[in-house]
Amino acid sequence: VAQTGERTVNAGGVSIWLPGRECPFMKAGVYDRHGARLEDHFRIVRGRMIDPEADYMVPFFNRVAETIRAENPDWLVFAEFDPFQTLGGHPFPQGCPARMVNASHWYDIVTLVTKTFMYPNAINPFNGKMLEGREAILQHYVSQLARIKASSEGLPGGAPTLIGEFGIPYDLDSGKAYAAWARGDRTDGPWASHVTALELMYEAMDRLLLNSTQWNYTASNSNDLAAGDGWNQEDLSVFSRDQHHLAAGADSGGRAVKGFARPYARATQGEPVRMRFEAASGVFSLTYRADAAINAPTEIVVPAAHFPDGAQIEAPGHEIVLGGEGRVIALRARRSGEHTITIRRAL
Template structure:
């Protein structure tokens, strides 16, 4: 098909024909975080000893199945993919040893996406650094390079890893072994925090720590960028590939943290509510990493108090296991952060990660993220100068002052947003929503939608300073809901034979409210996620850490002849929207209950505006009215083609028959 390449014009993506595009897409896919062979799903135990020989060929699905899945995504109206890969997928075999078979496979996926009219931006995905530290992303041999022994992380309590904690034979939910949605707590655990600190700020904090003659920061970033370049060279000639994500949800490590501070609630040092899990301080992390037992407060949700409170103290690393390899010293100890004295850890510089020697405070965004963005853009654009940078900051830090001034031009704000209560607790309390982190209550669909719109509006506001102040598109890189809410009640109803929308009502409402907010703000988005291997199984879900946000499940695909079979809560996200606009979009609104859709735009030139009108929402057809123009229906492709006639302002109204 050879889609026209997209550039940017303020908050819009713009094609070479001058028309603006609204990108509504999906993340493909959730299981791309894990190897295809051997099956890397996190409910399956492993010691990761095969990390150099794994293969990701087949994630998100074998090429033989691509037409089925791309056809389904096209039928659901998506025109964009945030296509996942990982550093490990490319460079798992060792430094500079790229998996050529995987690179061929990934490029073939991108070409196939073009056949189905889908733009692609490449997401080098990670969560809490790597599979060995409870997530996905970086290859295992990097720990050897740094001097860490990942085989000791579990015993030392230095990482919270499902593959070690989960009882595979027992299956199901295991709250006592691996509590719901606890993977993100790894950002605070030492194995994670040490690697992130070295990756982004090694030159600032331990410049004398060298790996193969280069600083640790340079070594780590150069290998990361090298893996990106390997992918970039394979897809550089594809016009539907519009750019690269900088790095999914990067961590800040210990940057900006006082050495002994434990966050137990809002304070002068940290005004935000505490989060569930162990309240690690950097000093706790260094102690556990060096083999010292440490008592750390554990925080948890008190639903009655509507707050996160201290539950107990937990003894970490009772057996005194060090995660540093024999003969390797902690570089931060050598740099003067702390010392050991008689089996105790002694802090030497409480503000080591907070202030420079001249007293100036470190700024994660300005000092470290801005230069990193610049490096990613420079290296990718040396291969294809037209590519866009999809930039992400540490989501745990919030957008704060927005993107750093050092962010290069032609950048897209690709930040993420979730209803954090629904995501972390797997509950969507409707119509009354309680936030246990803040104690606030919201009641009613209108109030919840307004809250979502305010939150997303603040995220969109951060785009205004990008691209030398001309603004940038805000593409919500991730959002979505767990489908196993309320202890997987919908799956139990499905297994009992209920094939109505009833079990999915909460899911449909939640997604509808989120998309309503996106429509009101005219924001681009890529829904998290589509996982071809998803199962209606609380032990599996998307195949990773018991997450289950896939809009498709193979367990629900009961009619192979029906393109919608396997879809979950489709009425919540398969909805009309204007995807290509010959002018400037002004307003878009869809009322799911009635099917009423209205889109208004300011026409420019004589081009064609295309609106996706899904059969799913209009099973008996629809009526269309155009004020200031004419419309032609293309029912086969579920689209409406609009031309302005004698008017600068065009309004398109679609109603259900």
């Protein structure tokens, strides 16, 4: 970054406060007109250095649990705390209520802030080192998400992890894909960076067998760089009304659909061990420890974006309950033990 000059803003010193009013923070002594700050103003309360998570978040989580469970005792509490704490390997604090879900948010910070997906070489923002190649970027994501998952271990009784929010800005590179769309380009080309970014993020989650929720869906989203999702110039919606075109069918309006419409096991007749999807070859595999006593099949979603002509199923030791003609494949293991299901894109 190069400094090109200086400009004085509000040279007349016009106050933003109404006549007779003043900044409540300055009045409380948090800072003065010369910029000096009282660093400990919010950190020391009644003479004691506070712990924001233990002193404020834990009581809040417990109040939420008490309130909602007065209505339904079975309801879960989805919670997160400071994301930089979880990325730093800190567990949830002691004293949290039972039956919680770790719903921490996660983003590739560099991509989110710069609105540029650096590939095939990227930067680790936590240590400044280069990430060279696809596998290095993937491992960078895996290490961050693994720390988030590990933070669940301290919760009472253990807890599942649902990445409560993640995604990418779709206005990457100053909306380069939008400009291509405006020129009439309806190929996958303009969305290549978006798809690659999402593939790597989902591959990292698959390696850790994590569930996630992508932020976001905005029905009013447009390709206008000044509008986007309609808030704070964010533009992370998987859908835009400007991406409507009849040839896309049910996926009309979707952006970089191949990046997030991936096959996955939505229900497993036992315990998942490994899940992988290779988008280029169209091969999905699930290894799991089956429990034949479970009277319900394993269900695998096979989206049209990657399986337009259906799927070929390899599942030794299984009864196929529902084949690949639809978008869900259901299979029941005949015996307990470790099994692998492989699903290939039909040619």
